[in-house]
Amino acid sequence: xxxxxxxxxxxVLVCTISAGFIVKICEEYYPKAVQLINKFSDYFVRLFDLKxxxxxxxxxxxxxxxxxxxxxxxxxxxxx
Numbered sequence: 067x068x069x070x071x072x073x074x075x076x077x078v079l080v081c082t083i084s085a086g087f088i089v090k091i092c093e094e095y096y097p098k099a100v101q102l103i104n105k106f107s108d109y110f111v112r113l114f115d116l117k118x119x120x121x122x123x124x125x126x127x128x129x130x131x132x133x134x135x136x137x138x139x140x141x142x143x144x145x146x
């Protein structure tokens with residue numbers, strides 16, 4: 067149980083930091099992708115009347131996607 071909790075806690079940290087780097091790198095090399103993510107984030111902010119910036123929600127959206135990938139990989143690694 068401690069291994070799974072540590073793995074998931076580390077996943078949150080790694081995915082959030084990685085998402086920040088991904089957004090910054092994509093701004094330079096893939097501006098259309100960042101525009102798409104920002105458009106989604108802006109919609110999300112307006113829909114739920116959030117007080118966060120679009121950039122913050124963009125990072126969280128990428129972190130969510132990375133966490134889903136981590137979860138799928140974790141599931142396959144621990145399939146009994």
